[in-house]
Amino acid sequence: MPHDHHYDPLPDTELRVRALESILVEKDLVDPAAIDLLVETYETKIGPRNGAKVVAKAWTDPEYKKRLMENASAAIAELGFSGVQGEDMVVVENTEGVHNVVVCTLCSCYPWPTLGLPPVWYKAAPYRSRVVRDPRSVLLEFGTELPASTEIHVWDSNAELRYLVLPQRPSGTDGMSVEQLEELVSRDSMIGVKLADMPA
Amino acid sequence: MNSIHDLGGMEGFGPINPEENEATFHYEWEKPIFGWFFSLFAGGIINVDVFRHAIERLGNQHYLESSYYEHWLGAFETLLVEGGTITTEEIDAKMAELAGETQ
The missing domain is CATH 3.90.330.10 (Nitrile hydratase alpha /Thiocyanate hydrolase gamma)
Known part of the structure; x- marks a missing residue:
């Protein structure tokens, strides 16, 4: 993780994201592999x-x-x-x-x-x-x-x-x-x- | 709607401080939030207009205290709950469960 953040998350943000991600995956609304690919595309190609x-x-x-x-x-x-x-x-x-x-x-x-x-x-x-x-x-x-x-x-x-x-x-x-x-x-x-x- | 998000012309926010060689994402938790935009869009759960409207309803203090992807997180949560896809109780219960696991 970089140390020169210009901002810090709110105290419960990370936990909230994990909770929501877990629920969305359980309900088959998001596909983690597809998201990994999107993230990689925007990090390296676009x-x-x-x-x-x-x-x-x-x-x-x-x-x-x-x-x-x-x-x-x-x-x-x-x-x-x-x-x-x-x-x-x-x-x-x-x-x-x-x-x-x-x-x-x-x-x-x-x-x-x-x-x-x-x-x-x-x-x-x-x-x-x-x-x-x-x-x-x-x-x-x-x-x-x-x-x-x-x-x-x-x-x-x-x-x-x-x-x-x-x-x-x-x-x-x-x-x-x-x-x-x-x-x-x-x-x-x-x-x-x-x-x-x-x-x- | 004319509220805090309409920042053009306001004074007193200080220097811009651009970051050299900035990474695309600053925290791991930002990545799934970014991805949900595409998943929920494709699933018909959000569109640009309701997404925008949800961000504009975040509340002034939350809007200024939180970062870009936290705005998205708040908007998605609002729209998922309002649309009946999930409930706040489900989110709270899952957060409690995950918090328990890490202790």
Whole structure:
């Protein structure tokens, strides 16, 4: 178990989960093997590397980018990423004058097929409450300082609609392969709290 | 519903503290709760709307004191009991039984 938890469970949570699990299995409502497989899938296969593939392709294939901006769900599905919590996707593009950042103020809506499960900070009160009121201070906490002239657009996700930020392609990356470009695309850059990484 | 879950614009929650190289799950008990979402969805016991509504009924103090998957746990428990699938007595009895085993 990691020791740097940002939160501790309530005193009876673990016992309550074991009790409920035992009852649900007895009633044949859940299959523990199926759950193990789901957990493993989300731990190892469904994560921000998927979104990075979408971004790198959009950077290198203008026709794909056009399709992505017009119908994000379909263009993302072309790469094999679709399903639960990503049915209706919208991609918002960062430009010289506009930076986009995504939140879910009501809960934690997040595009699972492209980014995986959300990090704790995305689900917690400090980010959700403040990014809509003072996005610049939030971005600074992630080490992202934007020019004062850059407009910041904050997108509030909901149960039906999920956003993915298309970061700007960093300068000095002209000769790089799609695979090399993918490495520059972090989860945080697709939420919009950071920029894409600069090449080493 | 306008209640505590509607956090946008509120003040005073402090720094964001992002965790480096964060694991997908932080505790083992989070994993079954995550899995139930799919099982109960497929079984027709929950849908997105009743799940959401159940989370919004958790109560302000519980909502702020508990974590993401504990919100899910509370919502599932509410919906399983309200739907007549299980009773609170069953849960309490099983918790007592399991607590006895570990002592």
